[in-house]
Amino acid sequence: MSKIMKRSASRARSLSVWAISMLIAQQGIAAEYTAGVRQMVVPSDERNTDLKVTIWYPASSGGEAVMLGENVFFNGTPAMQDAPFIDGEFPLVLLSHGAGLAGRSEAMSWIATPLAENGFIVAAPTHPGNTGPDRSAAETMKLWLRPADISDTLDAIEASPTFQRHVASDRIGVLGLSMGGNTALSLAGAKLEPELLASYCDTDELNPSLCDWVRMSGVDLHAMDKTTAGRDNTDPRVRFAMAIDPAPADIFSPESLPEISIPVYVVNLGSASEIPASI
Template sequence: MIEVEKAVSSIEGQSSFLKPNEVLMRLTTAFTAFFSVFIATACVFASEVGLQDIRVFSIERGSALAVTIWYPSKGDGEPALVGENRIFEGTPASKNASIRTGRFPLVMLSHGSGSRVEGMAWIARVLAEAGFIVAGPNHPGTTSGDSTPAATPKIWERTEDISTIITALVSDARWQASINKDRIGLLGFSLGGSTAMELAGARADLDAYARYCDDYPAMMDCRWFEGGRGFVNNKQVTVEKFDLRSIDRGRFEQSNRDPRIASAVLVDPGLATAFSPESVKSIDIPLTFINLGSIGKIPVAVLSDRLAKQVPNAAYAQVDDSDHFSFLPICKQGAANFLKSVGDPDPICEQGARRSRADIHEELAILIRQAFERHAAQLDAKAWSSALLEGHLRDQARYSGCVASKQCSDRRFRHALQASGATSCRRSRRRPSRHRQRPRRSEQPSRQQSSQPMDRLKPGASPPARDFRGSSCRAGR
């Protein structure tokens, strides 16, 4: 839950106090940006990444959410740069392009505190090029220009934003035919990682979170609660210290699980020390945790290796020689000096002797794309094995009754059936036809021929078929 783009909001208010040479510098920057649009045009049409901005009404918020969608397109839209501002470079896309024919998995985005979904455009483009539809909102109360300490811990509002948008997209005629509703993932960064954790099934612990800030008052998120400044309507305002223990405990600790979300990738997730261990252990979807930084240099606020060990199906990776701000878009030349000149305390654009942000983005892009592809493969394998098993048993007449009632089991398939919800079985009895002729003794295979030991089978040979007529019919025996 680290602050990432509040500097952009504070910079917005500096324009009326610019000196003549600063005005010239801004005009030069604007002129350069103008030509960069033309240069980026070729990239837009080459990548064929479509872009649409929509609004989705939220009952929880009582207002409409601003949502940006990236998708595989036919490249017939207007060239655009997403997320370009005084500090960050933009990412090219093809605005209002026609969506490519097909059915694509959906990845929802949840940005960090004080940031915007446009700041995730660089990774959204990577995923759209890989065949994903990608969508995300600007979360009110925790976005650039609209962010206060009191609104920041209200994770339940963020989770409701994501669920509301999923409902809107899968029921909208413009998108429902293109979205694979069984393959909905979530990518969250920082406070967005907290959002992803809760949508996956984790529940926050208010006492644990308050103790964390008592123990680590110098952490960026805890300093934010000390008050001093906030942002409302794109203007900086003075705010008082916020007491974490004044949060609505019931809402802060409620379950926000959305069963439609099938997997998630979490980059430097906030509240890493403040989730109930029992709820984390009960998460039943694949997760991938990614930390930015070398061993020993990752802030405890987002260090998630322990979370990865608690989640039953989770992977963990870390990106060396990076930091929390490395996930943000690539900074423009001179941005670091400009941020210092306006008094911003965070090293948003400082690189030093470390890797370039572009290089870090390349590694992150590979990790995130492969994570979602791996999650999809796991889900496909699970669905395939479940369907294969059910089909196998359904085809056997003696099991038809219990398969239909979802209460069939067999020694060979016991574990798979238990995983798919089966509990016990009452085998349907089917007597053989009286008119079926038995083969003559001379035609019956000998016992020696049909009992070849498994360890004596030649490579590539199939084992002899088993007869399950004598098997137990109750799972767990």
């Protein structure tokens, strides 16, 4: 399984760098940069906890060599911890990870590092309750909280003297993988439909692995408090979105989709015959 996932990761990385470059009319970078990396803590009132955020960026020489994201699913990628920023303004990609054992910000280094090497700043929060051995089915299925994690991260970057002067404010986008793809679509303007979310695991037709975990964890989506599930999570600062294998992708209000006004790319990995109809 790990070899398949690593091949998919390589393809996703290539597609993402290409698609994001097309979306934002990248400024003609002639040479690759060194990828720097830093961590920051971002407060979240809604989560009632702090978000752990990893940020990759084009760096000048310096810092300490580190390897991020090495696990059974993905090859790790090198970066320079706390290296100085290189001069200039760069597009910002807000990155949302998926849910599961590899679902954390550092695990996205396979895509964040090459983006930084090609002139992007990449900021990825770890979504609480969605990751590693501490993951919770109940927290994971509160999909409407994830976009707020991304917006809180952007607030912190814009308020940071270290980062804000390097961000091209008119070139900010969001990129998500799997459940992170759902997050990216929400930030673009797609609104969750609470009743579709409630019935998502009534059968195994849509997402057997996710729904098996939800049921085994004793979570009843019908009983879950979804008071704010259908809220508008659009962030007007986000100018483009890319969703790789978004899941769940069929719980959005159809009426909200035509209202999306920014460029959106949806990428499905694998052969067409193997892609479930729901995504």
